Amino acid sequence: MSIAELPRSTTSPVFERMSPTKKAEVVRELSDLLGVRYVLHTPYDLMLYEYDASIDRSRPDIVVLPASTEDVAAIVKIAAGYNVPVVPRGAGTGLSGGAIPIYGGIVMVFTRMNRVLEIDYDNLRAVVQPGLVNLHLSSALNPQGFYYVPDPSSQRSCTIGGNVGENAGGPHTLIYGVTTNHVLGLEIVTTDGEIVQVGGETLDTPGYDLTGLLIGSEGTLCIVTKVIVRIVHVAEAVKTLVAVFDTMDDASNTVSEIIASGVIPAAIEMMDEMILQAVEADTHAGYPMDAAAVLLMEAEGLCEGVAEQVEQIVSICNKHHARAVRIAANETERQLFWAGRKNAFGAVGRISPEFYVQDGVVPRTRLPYVLRRVSEICDSYGLRVGNVFHAGDGNLHPLILFDSQIPGEVERVRQAGHDILAVCAEVGGSITGEHGVGIEKQEEMALIFNEVDLRVMQQVREAWNPHQLFNPGKLFPMPGRCADMKQL
Amino acid sequence: MMGEIETFATAIQRSAPDIQVTSQADALRNYTVDGLLPRVVVTPITVEQVAQVVSLANQYDLSVLTRGGGSRISVGGLPERIDVLIETNRLTQLLEHEGPDLTCQVEAGLTLAALQAQLATKGQWLALDPPDAEQATLGGILASNASGPKRLRYGTARDLVIGLRVVQANGDLSRSGGRVVKNVAGYDLNKLYIGSLGTLGVIVEANFKLQPLPVAERTLLLTYPFAKYAMQTVIAILGSLLTPSALELIDPGAASDMNDFFGLQLPTNGYTLAANFEGGKISIDRQMDEARLIAGQHAALISDDLTGEAQNRFWEVVREHTQGTVTCKATMLMSQVAPYLETVEQVCHQHELEAAIVAHAGNGILYIELRPGDATLRLVEAIAELRMHAQQAHGSLVVERCPIDLKRRINVWGETGSDFYLMQRLKHQFDPKGTFVTGRFVGGL
8 A cells, every 4th residue: 555545644643542431441451461550540650651762742541561472462462452552662761752652552661571581602692571771681791701782872771672673773883783783583572462483593584584674663563572682792902092173074084084994993973062061061081171073982802903993093083183182091981981972961961951862874974064064054043052973874963952941942943953854864864873763753754765765664564563553653754743742 | 478578578668779678589598597488588777777667567467587697596486487587787887985984886787796896996895705796796695685604794785785776566666774874764674675585676776884805814724523623613712702704614525525626625534614814914813823722622633724815715615615406505503503414414314315515604504515416305305304403403494506306396495484474464565466476485475
């Protein structure tokens, strides 16, 4: 069915909220299944699940906490029977509104399914439950000298299931890839309530790569109940450097030249003056407050390789007029450099009551142009912007500072965000490198995909989730949606 | 029906006069797939022409098969019928290669070798090393998910493709992914198209992320009396700080082949483990030393060291050895490889067959060549047993190459799994009319 054939939604939502009678029935059935303790339905309890780390908000009608895959399947069958939508939720750290139940319905929380089930060090695999916190997985593996590679900045809270839903990245994706490069198989529950294994412990399973298709599908195709991950040995050596520049262009050009020279650092992060000031006031990591840009870079591998890489990097920094280059002397200093970067978003709270972070990607060589445009765009709307981002893969995070008390400010921020993504699309980039489309960028999908491209994706959803039971209203542009659903 | 094909051919020539359309029986004989002749072969010059051909085929209810270099055209089950064969060898443009971005955009008919030659001018390469690089096209490599020994370090097509342009069953041209290395916008359709053997669409363009060419490369060759010790070494190396690019296991049967047919000089009384290291010179020296130490702890008998032309030649021979008359690709966990090799020996002995095996040991992927290739009934039984054992080891066995006679009696892919109905639903969405030839993919899709 093409987009043209789908019933055009006007202002009426895909699902109506449940009537009190219906809700009571559903609560009763779910309570019979899980026990009353694990079925939340009072306003006070539900309030905690109406928001995530994005700016959208919507209260679920019911929140359930399953303990097993069988629970999940049974819940889905009940939901399907009553035609109530289901939204899976990890830790609620998502930035694009993936876990927001915009039509109400049931939010499924995985805090009771948070264990490591198996670790096979010889075969470099582990099997985990979706509610497991990302950092806890690596912590479980560290004693044997292994870890799980994808490390989003929110890893102290975010879950593996959430990572799978968004195909999460982090600062170290340049060499190592993102979630989809480290997951071998999944156990899922479909919209029919069927439990299905996709992929597996071994490679090249015959048939379509359903695992690859499902990763990053933002909870709109299936619910993940088990994840088979690849684990790797921790690197022998890691060296972290900070390079300080007086112009953004120098910093951007340094990044391009490092990559072009054949050195691929494990991480290259960039922070601009605005962010540096906030970060330094917050973390006292030794970042300069008056530089135009700072590069935080990491080289990882065998000692010999790392030493060579660091030498190359330093030389290129100096070639592009770096004011200073500092190599972390020990693990403490290294952690401090990173703390500054990973807490950047929080630190911005010091200099602005609110901020809005975008997530565009552009080819590295277009970074200088795009950063200039970002600055121009925010200027034109009278907004301040700070930049902290994964320069190595061209993934920007402009932080637009605002005060929602100022009349019209919120609308200007929304426009600026849109315009920035339009520039990313203009230079052949993408509208999201790691945060996902969710609610936030569903309209902007049309900036990079045309009608045919979107129709093909709709086909996929039609095959897996024909009645939009799972996470409805996300990912695709929605003609005529209720204006008040979007906060910004 | 002759009329249909003629009408179709006429329509093609009218819409694109410079497309080559071949329908003479003599010429068509060059394009058989498992003994089946297509009724017409079309050779488009542009991506838009491919779209036109598919669109017309869809309108006339004709089935379409796409052919790149033809090196893996026989992978998969027997095709039901082939009306139109689209040849992609005129789509050979390198559309974009941004050095500092480490990305490129190519048309699907370019061969891997031709692409690597162009990328090398800027000191880069696409980290894919399947066999037959001179013949295999990027489109074919992606559609059949071909890979080689260095997948251990760099992954396979799914880890290297960042965007695709695909002609849909109705002739629409669509894009998936994009031109940047990090992208989570929308569903990851790249993963769906890769390995789908042309059943969901025709890949016409591909965007890749690239690697800088390594500064230096060396290969360590180790010999073991038993596969068990070689695999212990593999597990130990992968559990250490070392970062090999490839770890290949060669059994005595394969070693004999390589000596007899390609002039190598591998020991034929044991198992050879080849470990490839890439990087800076000092780092490689150290890795070679430490790998030798680990190997010594696991009863390695002798070791040798390859560089330069000898190294290139060695790996070329190893890659080509995955393409015999009857080749089974078995996958399993690394810890299962040694026991499985014993099983292969027993099964072969039982059925009076011989095996020659090359394995991507670090990935648990074995290419098992069985001989003689015409012992059809014995092969049917042996394959069934080998497949059962692979499945018990949580893996699979796919018969990648075999004579048509054998193919008629077996299921090359194995039984479908619990997720097959979901694959059927996807196929139904993408190609409801069955425009793309059926019978070749899993479950006959």
